[in-house]
Amino acid sequence: MQATITPFRPAPEALDFDHDALAAICRTHGAEAEAVIAETLAEIETRLSTLRDGPAGRAGLGREAEALLALGQRIGMRNLVVAAEALGRCLAAGDAAGLAAARARLVRLAEPERARHWHVQTDNAG
Numbered sequence: 001m002q003a004t005i006t007p008f009r010p011a012p013e014a015l016d017f018d019h020d021a022l023a024a025i026c027r028t029h030g031a032e033a034e035a036v037i038a039e040t041l042a043e044i045e046t047r048l049s050t051l052r053d054g055p056a057g058r059a060g061l062g063r064e065a066e067a068l069l070a071l072g073q074r075i076g077m078r079n080l081v082v083a084a085e086a087l088g089r090c091l092a093a094g095d096a097a098g099l100a101a102a103r104a105r106l107v108r109l110a111e112p113e114r115a116r117h118w119h120v121q122t123d124n125a126g
Contacts, residue, residue: 013079015109021076040075044068048110051103061103062091068106079109 026033051064065087072080083106090098 015077015079018076018078037075040071044071048106052107052110058091083109
């Protein structure tokens with residue numbers, strides 16, 4: 001008997017940025033705000049690449065989850081924060097299936113085609 005595997009490709013998930021967080025960066029950093037945001041996004045991209053390529057063991061995943069959480073909070077990247085928190089919770093609980101799902105979600109958020117779905121959220125809904 002041959003098993004059939006159904007391909008699974010979720011619809012693109014729009015990344016939302018918290019407008020208030022971005023405005024705070026602009027107030028705090030003035031003319032340097034764009035550079036601060038760009039540097040943070042570059043670090044997020046590097047961290048997500050590391051996650052995609054497979055960091056060493058639980059400790060590596062934990063470090064990446066913590067770093068991504070902090071970076072997402074810094075620029076108000078809501079989906080990234082939620083996904084990084086989920087990765088950390090799954091690690092702490094020893095939930096292998098949840099860990100695989102949380103890691104896959106983070107990797108999907110980093111895919112280049114997601115960039116066209118990024119937008120700034122103007123309300124405070126989370």
